[in-house]
Amino acid sequence: MKVLVAGGGGREHAICWKLAQSPKVTELYCAPGNGGIAQVAKCVPITATDVDAMTAWAKENAVDFVMVAPDDPLALGMVDAMEAAGIRAFGPRKNAAVIEASKAFSKELMKKYHIPTARYETFTELSAAVSYIQAQGAPIVVKADGLALGKGVVVAQTVEEAVEAAREMMEDKKFGESGSKVVIEECMTGPEVTVLAFADGEHLAPMTSSQDHKRAYDGNQGPNTGGMGAISPSPNYTPEIADRCVREIFEPTMAALKAEGRPFKGVIYFGLMLTPDGPKVVEYNARFGDPECQVVLSLLDTDLLDILEACVDGTLDKLEIHWKEQAACCLVLASGGYPLSYKKGYPISGLEEAGRTAVVFHAGTAEQDGQIVTAGGRVLGVTALGGTLDEAIDNAYAAAKPISFTGMHFRTDIGRTTFF
Ligand code: AMP
Numbered sequence: 036m037k038v039l040v041a042g043g044g045g046r047e048h049a050i051c052w053k054l055a056q057s058p059k060v061t062e063l064y065c066a067p068g069n070g071g072i073a074q075v076a077k078c079v080p081i082t083a084t085d086v087d088a089m090t091a092w093a094k095e096n097a098v099d100f101v102m103v104a105p106d107d108p109l110a111l112g113m114v115d116a117m118e119a120a121g122i123r124a125f126g127p128r129k130n131a132a133v134i135e136a137s138k139a140f141s142k143e144l145m146k147k148y149h150i151p152t153a154r155y156e157t158f159t160e161l162s163a164a165v166s167y168i169q170a171q172g173a174p175i176v177v178k179a180d181g182l183a184l185g186k187g188v189v190v191a192q193t194v195e196e197a198v199e200a201a202r203e204m205m206e207d208k209k210f211g212e213s214g215s216k217v218v219i220e221e222c223m224t225g226p227e228v229t230v231l232a233f234a235d236g237e238h239l240a241p242m243t244s245s246q247d248h249k250r251a252y253d254g255n256q257g258p259n260t261g262g263m264g265a266i267s268p269s270p271n272y273t274p275e276i277a278d279r280c281v282r283e284i285f286e287p288t289m290a291a292l293k294a295e296g297r298p299f300k301g302v303i304y305f306g307l308m309l310t311p312d313g314p315k316v317v318e319y320n321a322r323f324g325d326p327e328c329q330v331v332l333s334l335l336d337t338d339l340l341d342i343l344e345a346c347v348d349g350t351l352d353k354l355e356i357h358w359k360e361q362a363a364c365c366l367v368l369a370s371g372g373y374p375l376s377y378k379k380g381y382p383i384s385g386l387e388e389a390g391r392t393a394v395v396f397h398a399g400t401a402e403q404d405g406q407i408v409t410a411g412g413r414v415l416g417v418t419a420l421g422g423t424l425d426e427a428i429d430n431a432y433a434a435a436k437p438i439s440f441t442g443m444h445f446r447t448d449i450g451r452t453t454f455f
């Protein structure tokens with residue numbers, strides 16, 4: 036089969052790496068791809084958000100199957116466009132991708148169907164938002180409604196900080212139109228867990244659990260990032276909690292989306308907080324998390340294309356999915372300055388040596404005159420397995436040792452903080 040993956044980060048590298056292992060995949064393309072993806076797929080220079088160009092290219096090149104990996108093209112309706120062009124495509128349609136594209140939508144859905152989440156209110160007027168913050172007190176959480184690269188959330192410790200965050204989003208338009216509506220919610224406490232699940236519109240198959248590390252610096256300090264590392268499975272996600280999540284959150288969410296006429300096919304991302312009152316939803320995403328994808332797919336022991344096809348065909352319940360009885364750790368090596376401003380174009384050394392004991396997924400790299408150079412904020416995701424979580428973490432750090440580039444920074448405590 037001729038397969039096209041839309042996207043070009045570490046997540047897409049992991050997806051292409053896994054798909055390339057499928058005997059059914061005869062030709063693999065990735066648009067736009069990156070310097071590492073080019074080692075397992077042919078890269079096509081189309082930006083992931085260019086729905087028209089992507090669809091036209093897939094049609095002209097007789098692509099059999101498209102996997103849309105990032106949030107933006109899903110929110111723009113790339114799956115709908117592929118389907119309209121007669122191409123089988125994996126991912127939620129636009130009307131289901133809205134669970135990520137609008138926090139206000141997903142919060143209303145949870146309220147309507149009694150799915151546990153933080154109490155909240157939605158505002159379009161700054162003055163009303165400020166009065167609400169003052170009445171509720173701190174700590175309190177302020178979120179831009181739309182997509183903001185994982186950076187549109189402020190967990191404010193004081194009323195002043197929360198008011199300032201709301202003002203920046205609503206008045207200064209820090210996140211553009213994403214912030215013209217804000218959700219203000221109760222601050223929850225407890226460890227965070229990500230559970231990704233394959234979904235076919237009706238059924239859902241949770242993957243092995245994982246845990247992201249969103250803050251830029253050690254000890255969960257500094258600004259939020261797209262994710263500085265991940266581990267799988269999460270030590271906090273016990274079988275009892277998993278049962279509870281399936282019953283109280285996962286299945287009710289699938290049923291709610293179906294009841295609303297928005298059946299979800301694709302990967303649904305449950306960002307959970309294990310609070311003293313039980314597991315609650317922090318956020319939904321409509322796609323694989325990044326870097327969670329790197330650890331989870333490293334542990335997958337079933338042909339990924341078989342699973343993606345079952346999701347599209349609505350036959351997920353007939354498929355057995357196997358996971359390695361191991362643990363995985365992905366350590367992100369980032370550009371100096373990320374998530375704020377950073378420079379690109381620095382040569383990267385040590386990749387070959389690191390690749391002997393780990394899989395080095397490329398997040399933001401490019402090839403320049405035969406040399407791999409930095410081309411993004413998150414540059415690489417060094418991903419290693421181990422018999423235990425401790426072993427996987429040690430293996431990832433050991434594998435990353437030989438890698439260097441100007442300004443490289445990473446967290447030294449991935450998987451080691453007791454409270455994530
Ligand atoms: P989100 O983009 O909604 O996942 O939020 C980013 C991060 O902000 C989450 O991973 C949490 O660490 C934190 N966060 C979001 N909402 C809440 C909340 N209601 N209470 C506490 N922390 C939160």
Ligand code: GLY
Nearest residue numbers: 247262324325326
């Ligand atoms: N790692 C968090 C996300 O992909 O949204």
